[in-house]
Amino acid sequence: MVQFENVGVRYGTGPEVLSDITFDLPDSSFHFVTGPSGAGKSSLLRLMYLALRPSRGLIRLFDRNAASYTTDELPAVRRQIGVVFQNFRLIDHLSTFDNVALPLRVSGAAESMIQKHVTELLGWVGLADHLEARPPTLSGGQQQRVAIARAVIARPRLLLADEPTGNVDEMIAVRLLYLFEELNRMGTTVIIATHNEYLVNRFQHPQLHLEGGRLDTRPPARDN
Amino acid sequence: MTQRTDLPLSDDSTTRLVPWIVGVMAYLAALALTAALTLSNVAREWSEGLEGSLTVQVPAAEADASQTTDAKIVAAVRVLLKTDGVDSARPITMAEIGKMLEPWLGSAPATADLPLPRVIDVQLKPGAEIDFIALAERLENAVPGASLETHEKWRNTMLLLFRSIEAVAIVVILLIFAVALAAIILTTRSVLAVHHEIVELLHLIGAQDTYIAEQFQKHAFHLALKGSVGGTACALTTLIGIVQLTGDLDASLLPPAALAYWHWPVLALLPAAEAYGAMFTARLTILHALRRMG
Numbered sequence: 001m002v003q004f005e006n007v008g009v010r011y012g013t014g015p016e017v018l019s020d021i022t023f024d025l026p027d028s029s030f031h032f033v034t035g036p037s038g039a040g041k042s043s044l045l046r047l048m049y050l051a052l053r054p055s056r057g058l059i060r061l062f063d064r065n066a067a068s069y070t071t072d073e074l075p076a077v078r079r080q081i082g083v084v085f086q087n088f089r090l091i092d093h094l095s096t097f098d099n100v101a102l103p104l105r106v107s108g109a110a111e112s113m114i115q116k117h118v119t120e121l122l123g124w125v126g127l128a129d130h131l132e133a134r135p136p137t138l139s140g141g142q143q144q145r146v147a148i149a150r151a152v153i154a155r156p157r158l159l160l161a162d163e164p165t166g167n168v169d170e171m172i173a174v175r176l177l178y179l180f181e182e183l184n185r186m187g188t189t190v191i192i193a194t195h196n197e198y199l200v201n202r203f204q205h206p207q208l209h210l211e212g213g214r215l216d217t218r219p220p221a222r223d224n
Numbered sequence: 225m226t227q228r229t230d231l232p233l234s235d236d237s238t239t240r241l242v243p244w245i246v247g248v249m250a251y252l253a254a255l256a257l258t259a260a261l262t263l264s265n266v267a268r269e270w271s272e273g274l275e276g277s278l279t280v281q282v283p284a285a286e287a288d289a290s291q292t293t294d295a296k297i298v299a300a301v302r303v304l305l306k307t308d309g310v311d312s313a314r315p316i317t318m319a320e321i322g323k324m325l326e327p328w329l330g331s332a333p334a335t336a337d338l339p340l341p342r343v344i345d346v347q348l349k350p351g352a353e354i355d356f357i358a359l360a361e362r363l364e365n366a367v368p369g370a371s372l373e374t375h376e377k378w379r380n381t382m383l384l385l386f387r388s389i390e391a392v393a394i395v396v397i398l399l400i401f402a403v404a405l406a407a408i409i410l411t412t413r414s415v416l417a418v419h420h421e422i423v424e425l426l427h428l429i430g431a432q433d434t435y436i437a438e439q440f441q442k443h444a445f446h447l448a449l450k451g452s453v454g455g456t457a458c459a460l461t462t463l464i465g466i467v468q469l470t471g472d473l474d475a476s477l478l479p480p481a482a483l484a485y486w487h488w489p490v491l492a493l494l495p496a497a498e499a500y501g502a503m504f505t506a507r508l509t510i511l512h513a514l515r516r517m518g
Contacts, residue, residue, distance in 0.1 A: 049428060051428060071515060074427075075427075075430045075431060075432045076430070077430075078427070078428060078429065078430040079429070079430030081430075083428060083429070089421070089425050091230060091422055091425070092232075093232040093235070094230065102230065102426075102429060103429045103430065105230075106426065106429060106430055106431040106432070106435055107430060150429075
């Protein structure tokens with residue numbers, strides 16, 4: 001599903017923020033990306049959702065060299081990837097409903113299907129009473145749940161989440177992790193960048209640990 | 225669900241002036257188009273009116289001359305009617321000449337005593353081939369001083385003038401369109417810069433460039449339509465005013481400078497043409513910019 005071979009990233013002429021990253025994540029796997037702030041977790045995810053090109057090395061995504069995707073092919077590839085951004089990146093003038101519906105609309109889904117699925121998912125994440133609310137009127141935790149709902153609504157093959165539980169309490173965080181696990185059981189490959197050691201310990205999944213720009217693959221937390 | 229767009233374009237202050245810019249351009253374009261259409265009409269009617277005709281000018285007789293002016297006219301008409309290809313030869317009456325000269329010389333009685341040359345309006349048969357040099361010689365022999373005016377040179381000069389003004393009007397229309405489209409391009413680029421983050425987000429969740437471009441082009445279409453309808457309506461009001469003001473003028477030298485019936489729908493189609501022009505310009509601008517964003 002996702003393969004990195006000796007991938008390095010540098011911004012401008014600065015030092016490499018990621019060096020010699022090599023791993024192979026199979027289909028339907030679940031991984032945490034851990035590491036201290038500034039270790040390069042967000043850069044690693046940006047490489048995976050094709051918002052950043054590596055300075056060197058090879059990235060294979062969906063069994064194809066990511067550099068070989070043409071501009072015309074990129075939208076279809078990106079529709080298979082759900083992303084929960086660290087700063088949510090919700091569209092302020094759109095309602096909660098319309099924000100979550102966005103991935104379905106850009107893929108041309110029928111409005112009746114959009115109504116059904118979005119309403120159902122927003123109910124599941126506890127936002128059934130906020131369908132018409134604009135993001136600025138929601139709390140940080142609510143915005144985060146909207147961002148997660150938007151990332152998963154189109155049933156992506158690959159789900160990338162950057163600190164998806166940073167603004168929610170423990171109970172909601174656990175509930176969201178169950179949602180991610182449910183998607184994973186249905187075949188979605190899940191990669192979650194987090195600082196939350198409680199979740200990493202509670203949900204037993206292998207880790208991609210980053211430190212000083214280098215990656216160390218670790219087994220699930222209880223085996224440490 | 226209410227009608228929505230992913231980009232908050234309707235709240236964008238950068239596009240607020242677009243309807244005004246397009247409106248002014250539409251106003252100028254409508255006037256320039258009217259000028260081009262009217263001149264084309266005048267040139268055609270005037271040219272058709274002069275084709276197949278010629279004028280013979282007979283000088284007024286001196287007081288002591290052996291041949292009176294009327295006798296000269298009769299002699300000239302006789303020569304003309306004997307010529308193959310001439311359909312009719314009608315002397316213009318003094319009353320008609322007086323009326324033609326009224327704007328310059330005052331009322332008809334004042335011109336009665338003037339030694340004005342007389343004019344014979346000659347109509348030719350369709351396709352007639354006449355040797356004008358030989359005809360002029362025969363006229364000169366019958367009526368010394370009579371001259372033949374085939375209008376050819378004057379008509380060609382006037383037609384050249386009309387066509388030149390018409391071409392200038394068309395160039396002006398094209399320049400107006402170019403300026404309006406340049407304004408749309410600049411505005412679209414600035415709107416794209418303002419909403420760069422949302423556009424990038426749409427890209428990341430898999431939106432195709434055409435999906436994003438559609439939102440910009442619809443917005444550009446509505447803004448341009450609003451402006452061009454207003455501008456064209458103002459132009460039509462101006463034109464109706466001009467038509468009413470000039471309607472009573474009795475200008476006999478040239479055909480009346482009026483719009484043909486089919487010119488009005490052409491003018492009415494201007495707003496749609498301008499709105500669609502703005503729409504396609506915005507679409508091409510956005511697609512070009514998005515392709516560069518990758």
